[in-house]
Amino acid sequence: MTTTGSVPDTAADTAGRRALILVLDGVGCGEAPDTAAYGDSGSDTIGNVARAVGGLDLPNMARLGLGHIAPIPGVEPAAHPIGAWGTLLPRSSGKDSTTGHWELAGLHLAKPFPTYPQGFPSSVIEAFERATGRPVIANCVVSGTAVITDFAEQAREAGAWIVYTSADSVFQIAAHEESIPLSELYRACEIAREQLVAPHDVSRVIARPFVGTSGAWKRTANRRDYSLQPPGETLLDALAEAGIPRAGVGKVDDLFAGRGITSRHTVDNAEGVSALLEWLNSAPRGFCFANLVDFDQLFGHRNDVRGFQGALEAFDRALPSLLAALREDDLLFITADHGNDPTTPSTDHARERVPVLVAGARVRGGSVGERDTFSDLGATVADWFGLSWRGRGTSFLPGLLHA
Template sequence: MIDRVIWIVLDSVGMGEMPDAEKFGDVGANTIGNISKAVGGLSIPNMVRLGLGNIENIKGVDKCEAPIGCYARFEEASNGKDTTTGHWEMGGVVSKVAFPTYPNGFPSEVIEKFEKLTGRRVIGNKPASGTAILDEIAEEQMKDGSVIVYTSADSVFQIAAHEEVVPLDELYRMCKIAREMLDGENAVARVIARPFVGTPGKFTRTPNRRDFSLIPPYDTVLNKIKNKGLDVIGVGKIEDIFCGQGITEAVHTKDNMDGVDKTLEYIKQDNKGLIFTNLVDFDMKWGHRNDFKAYAKGLEEFDVRLKEIVDAMKDNDVLFITADHGCDPTMPGTDHSREHVPFLAYGKSLKENVDLGTRNSFADMGQTLADILNVEKIQNGESFLKEIHI
């Protein structure tokens, strides 16, 4: 009997372009493969032992003769390549209609309404790299107490302000105002608080980021698990992505290693159900900033900690490791990439060396999770539990 699943999302760790990558401008994207090539190879023996290098069409990772895990490559059925569509689809929500994006900035009526409701002037209002826009206009923001509003190729309304000029509580309040007003045709997937500190030439974003997502349109596997009286513990930005829906307990994290630490703390506790962790540094700190060397180091650092996770697992635990999209730091631009994602599963109650091939929806993970914990089925996805369970 399996009592608990530990589900870790390596945010943006894609493994190669999807068949429709051309529509998204992502031909040639391969986050793991291109990083490995750029740094001359990755040292990630623990993920290799679980079967990462045995996944169909993966590049740049060693193959294992006898992997101890189950492994697969997943396509995204949703129309998108971002955090919300990826995680929601894992939970069972397939988003066929893309969330709105703003390649020319937000309409004047949106900005004017936001300014009126918040009492703060808006500067920026364009797609931009989060660090580049600070270098460009953060000094102006500090001088007059305005706020920086910007977007990206994703469906996001991002609000940046210096923590010493706009207190965090007020920044979060403004995000909630934006979340409430951005509906209908302007219902962006996420409103994101982007606080920063520092002085001109030395601005840095802080760990106090918060995401304010839409509420999923129908119940995800998280709701199903919670409804059965089991634990659903969100580590990192999981609580924000699902707008608190289906969560019984949550903790935010400062960085990847803090996320691993918090996950290990929960593994060592007596809980049953789901521990759901997002490790965001791959995406936020390295993917979007085209820092392939730091990305490679981050993968290797996680791999070292993976042994601790496996060693801490109880006999009735199962581990899932996957990603939500790509963000190839070797590609031109700084946006997410439309990629397949890897999937690894391990546990004493699972078979070894099971190749699940390529599956056509992230929702298969959520349906399998529902099957494992014997909760109500979710709306989309096909369970593969029979293929991996002993």
Template sequence: MNGNLFNRVVLIVLDSVGIGAMPDADRWGDEGADTLGHIAELRGLHVPNLQRLGLGNIRPLRSLGPVNSPEACYGRCALLSNGKDTTTGHWEIAGIILERAFPTYPQGFPPEIIARFIEETGVPGVLGNVPASGTEIIRELGEEHMRTGKPIVYTSADSVFQIAAHEEVIPVDRLYTMCEKARAILRGEHEVGRVIARPFIGAPGNFRRTERRRDFAVPPPRENLLVALAEAGLDVVSVGKIASIYDYAGITQALPSKDNAQGIDQTIAALCEPTRGLIFTNLVDFDMLYGHRRDVEGYARALEYFDARLPEIEAALKDDDLLILAADHGNDPAFRGTDHTREYTPLLVTGRRARRGVDLGTRRSLADIGQTIADNFGLKLKAGESFLADIAE
């Protein structure tokens, strides 16, 4: 289908909002995982706006059934890549299929990696080297870090090497340099998706992470949706951690956000600007604050908060805008462990020029989203099957 049906596409990724285990979930230890299903069953969900769009039509959920005339097109996406992390899911949306998963370190990083990091950065050693919540490990090890000058190194369920340091102990510029050295070390079999600087301030018992976080990502292959749009002269406006996930490749404007509330605010602000192309938002709280911490109640409240603000986003849409709601993987807060979960992701597509109530089925890959956006602008990606013809009015 030829492009330009929609002047602008707004793609919002609800980070980790899965909708049931994929057939290969047992390979990942995730058989039975069901982020939305378990939240709806254990706590219940009041999300009338998502329901009217057709969330319950994708798959009936307890207290969230199908509606007779859904206002959006609806379906679900499988993850074709080998992985279940943020970078893998987002890259696949942009048309990049990974055959090899980014490495994760549930037991911490190997001694040889830590030894080389110490040698090349000149630090007196490191603290931590375990998977941990960033706020918790700073609370636990921050005082010792201030006393010894040793940076706190930790990871998570994602493929990340994180370095936390008090700004008065290790100045931010030096912390960034340390991250650059770590990025150079972490290549080959240990090429993590991101190295992240996590500066903090305050006194023991009252530490606080600052907004000087910086991500040092693996650059994605040049052949991806964002670069294709930018090279065609279109706007690619990122909100939240989108820019860092793609190492700023193809990004024409990056709007920061620290949480879902600010992410929604920034998305609405971007919609008010006279752009043409893509507004790409990641809402991080579902995953960061509630999925990894196995907080069913908090996750449910975050979903209900997004639902309550969804009409604001819809009201900001122009007649020729298209809104796509999706996710990148699962993170079932009722499941064992604290890792992501290998799940299908929901897909809701709406706009004043789009059809309503079309069942888009089970998409083979998240890349179908990127291919559809590319198709709208007369472009083509290597991966994915466009559903633009299915939603065109």
């Protein structure tokens, strides 16, 4: 492999290298060229949140270059940035987490996953009922909190599954943990995943357990996602073939159907950051793929602007601990998988470009530009580890590092 500057020539040169892709789930940064085609005109998650609250306090991401990416009230362009910055454009069809993570890992989808704005066909529901031995109620398009409020009591009395979906390609199954054991809920999700093949090959089946009593229902942290297998080679496959260790934090392993990675599942962003610090302080080499989901799950989908602001500012306060744990041969990439603008009427994901911030002792401050696809990030990580694989992306590593 031909290289430039300090980019490694051989796998031996990469023996002690580490890389971390940290996905801030749903934190987009403005319209993509095809945003209007997805019905998301005007979406700009981080910019609109900043405008709605009169400015964001994100000094540490600003030091990495966030203020150079786009106008964000409260986030000024750093005079002497310590990181690199840019944006990634989505090229796969779709705007869900699976599609976004797969594209980050070098895989493009030619057509979006199927969605069900009228609920699932009776043939799908009846097959699921027969296989699981329980009836289904709801089968509608609704938010996860509303569906529990509306159907939890009925579900407990009938011993039924609450099945629902959203604008995303998801088959969600809610059940009360005291009425239906978690093991049975998870097995039901596995059954649904086996049944939901083309043309009903939804992106994810999601277990949505909850607890509580009437008027005080609460979803628990025992969510599980069951994704389709990626239909082509990903960064994780290439790293596995090369014998490079891989670790995950959050729902990443679920999004890749466990192929090439296992994850430590976390209950919130704070625990996710703690898990990242543990990896940074202990892993001798390798790659970590992490997802912090609170931005999307707790605040974007609920149009909670102040909650979204709080999550961004809490992450920013935690960022110095991650930066301090980086070693000389580490690269930290902070990015997103799609948008989820809480200021718009929609409660669903938004088709947006996403930011990329890069930190590390060998990173020169400056712009990596507007990249043509999320997959450029996966290609850059592969390049860092001395692999020839690039997926659907182009590496920007040579221009990222000090000569």
